[in-house]
Amino acid sequence: MTTYTAFANDMWLATGSEEEVLAALSTLPPLPRASDLLVFDDGDGCQVDLPRAAPQPPAEQPRTRGRPSLGVTAREVTLLPRHWDWLAAQPGGASAALRRLVEAARKADDGTAAGRDAAYRFLTVMAGDRPGYEEAIRALYADDRARFEAESAAWPAAVRAHAIGLGWGQIAAG
Numbered sequence: 001m002t003t004y005t006a007f008a009n010d011m012w013l014a015t016g017s018e019e020e021v022l023a024a025l026s027t028l029p030p031l032p033r034a035s036d037l038l039v040f041d042d043g044d045g046c047q048v049d050l051p052r053a054a055p056q057p058p059a060e061q062p063r064t065r066g067r068p069s070l071g072v073t074a075r076e077v078t079l080l081p082r083h084w085d086w087l088a089a090q091p092g093g094a095s096a097a098l099r100r101l102v103e104a105a106r107k108a109d110d111g112t113a114a115g116r117d118a119a120y121r122f123l124t125v126m127a128g129d130r131p132g133y134e135e136a137i138r139a140l141y142a143d144d145r146a147r148f149e150a151e152s153a154a155w156p157a158a159v160r161a162h163a164i165g166l167g168w169g170q171i172a173a174g
Contacts, residue, residue: 004021006038006050008037012161025039040122118166120140122162122166123163127152132153
């Protein structure tokens with residue numbers, strides 16, 4: 001489920017589904033400037049406008065040859081001969097072995113890279129002009145939480161806490 005987080009200037013307002021955030025925002029008095037209210041997609045850290053238009057169903061694509069029910073996409077892969085030899089010896093052949101390797105790598109990725117990128121996007125908007133921003137970003141990508149916290153110590157607590165939640169996978173309400 002996609003979650004969103006809303007801020008009024010540097011103050012955390014709400015975190016939750018689109019409906020939950022919209023409900024929380026509906027209780028706010030009018031803000032002096034529209035730019036005082038910012039909402040972020042917690043999945044990718046991008047700023048969004050709520051309410052958004054209902055998503056349109058994808059247009060039907062003409063049927064193509066191949067395995068459409070599986071969504072298979074053919075692409076070129078360049079490997080060394082020893083890699084091709086190893087793949088050929090695997091059960092199910094090269095394609096099946098590559099799919100298994102990709103799925104194993106996806107399971108092994110705990111989402112930290114995506115979380116770091118989301119925190120970076122969020123911080124670019126909310127803290128890009130604050131002291132220590134560049135060093136905090138370096139600490140974020142170095143997975144050095146202590147240094148990140150030290151570099152961002154002067155920032156508003158809600159901004160720092162949300163960035164930590166995105167970057168280290170601990171999103172919590174305000």
